[in-house]
Amino acid sequence: MSKCDQCIIKQFNSLKALGKEDLIRISGCKTSRFVNKGEVLFREGESINGVYCVKDGVCKLSKLSANGKDQIVKLVVRGDLIGQRSLVSDEKSNLTAIALNDMEVCFIPKNEVMHDLTNNAKFSLDMLQEMAKELKTADNIIVDMAQKSVKQRLADVLIYLQETFDKDDNGFLNVILSREDYANLVGTATESAIRILSQFKKSGLIFTKGKHVKIEDLEGLRRVE
Amino acid sequence: MSKCDQCIIKQFNSLKALGKEDLIRISGCKTSRFVNKGEVLFREGESINGVYCVKDGVCKLSKLSANGKDQIVKLVVRGDLIGQRSLVSDEKSNLTAIALNDMEVCFIPKNEVMHDLTNNAKFSLDMLQEMAKELKTADNIIVDMAQKSVKQRLADVLIYLQETFDKDDNGFLNVILSREDYANLVGTATESAIRILSQFKKSGLIFTKGKHVKIEDLEGLRRVE
DNA sequence: TTTAAACTATGATATTTGTCATGTTTTGAT
DNA sequence: ATCAAAACATGACAAATATCATAGTTTAAA
Numbered sequence: 001m002s003k004c005d006q007c008i009i010k011q012f013n014s015l016k017a018l019g020k021e022d023l024i025r026i027s028g029c030k031t032s033r034f035v036n037k038g039e040v041l042f043r044e045g046e047s048i049n050g051v052y053c054v055k056d057g058v059c060k061l062s063k064l065s066a067n068g069k070d071q072i073v074k075l076v077v078r079g080d081l082i083g084q085r086s087l088v089s090d091e092k093s094n095l096t097a098i099a100l101n102d103m104e105v106c107f108i109p110k111n112e113v114m115h116d117l118t119n120n121a122k123f124s125l126d127m128l129q130e131m132a133k134e135l136k137t138a139d140n141i142i143v144d145m146a147q148k149s150v151k152q153r154l155a156d157v158l159i160y161l162q163e164t165f166d167k168d169d170n171g172f173l174n175v176i177l178s179r180e181d182y183a184n185l186v187g188t189a190t191e192s193a194i195r196i197l198s199q200f201k202k203s204g205l206i207f208t209k210g211k212h213v214k215i216e217d218l219e220g221l222r223r224v225e
Numbered sequence: 226m227s228k229c230d231q232c233i234i235k236q237f238n239s240l241k242a243l244g245k246e247d248l249i250r251i252s253g254c255k256t257s258r259f260v261n262k263g264e265v266l267f268r269e270g271e272s273i274n275g276v277y278c279v280k281d282g283v284c285k286l287s288k289l290s291a292n293g294k295d296q297i298v299k300l301v302v303r304g305d306l307i308g309q310r311s312l313v314s315d316e317k318s319n320l321t322a323i324a325l326n327d328m329e330v331c332f333i334p335k336n337e338v339m340h341d342l343t344n345n346a347k348f349s350l351d352m353l354q355e356m357a358k359e360l361k362t363a364d365n366i367i368v369d370m371a372q373k374s375v376k377q378r379l380a381d382v383l384i385y386l387q388e389t390f391d392k393d394d395n396g397f398l399n400v401i402l403s404r405e406d407y408a409n410l411v412g413t414a415t416e417s418a419i420r421i422l423s424q425f426k427k428s429g430l431i432f433t434k435g436k437h438v439k440i441e442d443l444e445g446l447r448r449v450e
Numbered sequence: 451t452t453t454a455a456a457c458t459a460t461g462a463t464a465t466t467t468g469t470c471a472t473g474t475t476t477t478g479a480t
Numbered sequence: 481a482t483c484a485a486a487a488c489a490t491g492a493c494a495a496a497t498a499t500c501a502t503a504g505t506t507t508a509a510a
Binding site: 403404405415416419420423435436 | 489
């Protein structure tokens, strides 16, 4: 089993604030897990009882709305932690996590994290800073959801994907979303998302082949209104 | 000048996690301030350099969207802290704070709060928990903004106001919002907010007299769709 | 490789929401 | 108490978005 203190991934999240001793202790308790594309990591309402550290792959965090539709609240990528919020609040998860491609994650039990949160002010402050960052992002999304058109929000999502994910040899985004996922990211009907993506394709802003998407004109997407 | 360790307000926020000594130290640095209705506490982009603790009154936190409209992200009430997020991230404010009625606030300089954040794990953890709660609320708002109709969102706002604010002798809400504020809370045009409020009034869900609003049928509001 | 299921595409139409115009009411300063 | 400015109200219309129907395409499992 690989050791946390030697893991590159820790650089990207609050675990970097821990000392070697703490990381070795956590290594002893953590479990590693492979998650297949489409598999559910956990569901809304379940107790997670720990945090996941994403070593590889992407997953979507979504929430079921009153009208029965899923809203994707966040995409989680390599290096991110999942489940901190529920852990800190000592609540069941308010979100469902589903893998968008094959993932490798480490699970760190709640007690270990709480131990460091209560004893290590540096770790605690770092996690506070990460959560503050997430809150700012969430506030920005609220404003966008409330004020931007569906077309703008979809353009924003495409820009975000282009800036966040790797591309394959042909320039296609290395993350595969269904049209329904796009719809659930921007909060619209699947048909509307399909229509707008087709429109973007016709205007040369993107190119698509099945679910594979390539961003052709990033600046053009920024000008969408 | 009143002392923090004797202030009832501290029960409602993270300051409760501090010991008497720390509270007395903070008392010595804090400043008290009265803010008139409509007055700007701080603007988006300004450095706050501390946190405000709301002793009395209500204020709105809003963000200017790309299209020039304000989106109200949160209402802040007696007992709440303002500015923690920016303080923790060491960033300028991403929100504008405007008083909705006459307020009394205490301002605690950044250094004092940071001192406790870095030295007092209990305080730091408590603030982490508060921020986790805010993040959950923000995620819920994202889902509502994305999935609910304007009418439902406006009904939600009215339910929230009824459950959060005091009523006067005649049952009117003790917080006065303009129709534009209602529009900026739900993310719609002012005319749309006006129309829907009129409609709610006609159906007996609410009663209005100028800006004064009384909730007549809370359960009816919950059934709006 | 085949084949059914899932996903994508698109037209027609209904509904929601925004915008503009105009008139009325309320509010706050004098 | 008066009056102008701000806020509220409402109609008419335009634009955005959702819904329903139907057909074509892709995907993944047998």
